Amino acid sequence: MTSVAERIAGSATASTAQSLATTTCDTDLAEPTWVFDALPTYGPGASVADVIPAETPNATRRPGQLPLAYQKMSEAELHERIVAAKEKLGDKLVILGHYYQRDEIVAYADFVGDSFQLANAALTRPDAEAIVFCGVHFMAETADILAREDQHVILPNLAAGCSMADMADEESVEAAWEELAEVYGFDPAVEIDADWFERNPGVKLPVIPVTYMNSNAALKAFCGRHGGIVCTSSNARTVLEWAFERGERVLFFPDQHLGRNTAKAMGVPLEQMPMWNPRKDLGGNTEADLDVARVILWHGFCSVHKRFTTAQIDAARAAHPGVQVVVHPECPMPVVDAADAAGSTELIRRFVADAAPGSTIAIGTEVNMVNRLAAQHPDRTIFCLDPVICPCSTMYRIHPGYLAWTLDGLVEGEWRNEIRVDPEVATHARIALERMLAAAPQPLTGGAR
């Protein structure tokens, strides 16, 4: 069986015109699939240094979870099982595949898109009792929050978490909220219900919490309870505008880069964007820092997008005169500033689609997505800015073996790896999501297949 590394490297070599080295960011990727699967770290593409935290949902269930019989199946056998289960389940099943997912999984997806597009896509299949989400944990949670009561959301591998989402947990955010309440003089326990802003037009709260979609359900619920809102990478600016109309400042978590890049583009000076480090008193700030703050940035990041550098952009421009550089806003600010364009996964997809045949485009986002775009547009030269192959390895935990196992379970009437958000948490999280939808209606794009 080919290794994970060989598949990624092979895909990159075949689909890009770059002469950059196709090495991987961690030797773990060269391990056989099931050895890699059992490694007790987030692994490359998350953070090679991060050991999976105990509080990560179902972290302890990862190693050896997939029955041995499925680990031993050939690719052909897994394929046959997946196809047979899909046929048998028909409209009762919808499979969602994130843009960053490996090709062997995307091949079976009914919809391909980003996390929010996929959660919405599931709503277009009212007959689907089972929503199999080939993404990561927070995405499956969001799908469950938005799904009907009688729909079941399955995450094929429960170890598919997101290191960025895990950088902000409920306890740390609650603790930060209490410290901020002392500084700004508000009652941290006060809850802001769904209609509060309508009943109190023009009143500004001291702090509006804004969470990126890439966060766990408890944090979305925290925002729902405290007058806050959810944002995606495509609507972050509109959401921040919404928040500034209703609050003096914003606490933005977990991704500092999306918060900083978005607020900077809106004209907020960097001095008014202090970082909040949850391991330090007042987040590592003075009261004076917080007095002038407009956006308080949580100390979180995506380990995949953090790897992109301005040196890579310089190298791409030197090697490919005329190259256009487009990056995701989870990249550090200097990278976004040096790029020709920055935006969500959907923006990057459109940027490539709209480019003239013959164009050369360097992309700063997850390598599976870049390779797929290169394969879809063979008349353009498309390559990943990072010469080192570094996939989102938590997303990569979804292997056809897990997909076959969960689908076989559905055929046998068993919900394997179901994600259920606590109903009270879901109610509050829905308030924050609905505020986002009201502020920034999201067209259903992404790809139906």
Ligand code: SF4
């Ligand atoms: S690419 Fe980054 S933010 Fe997205 S799921 Fe992977 S680790 Fe999380």
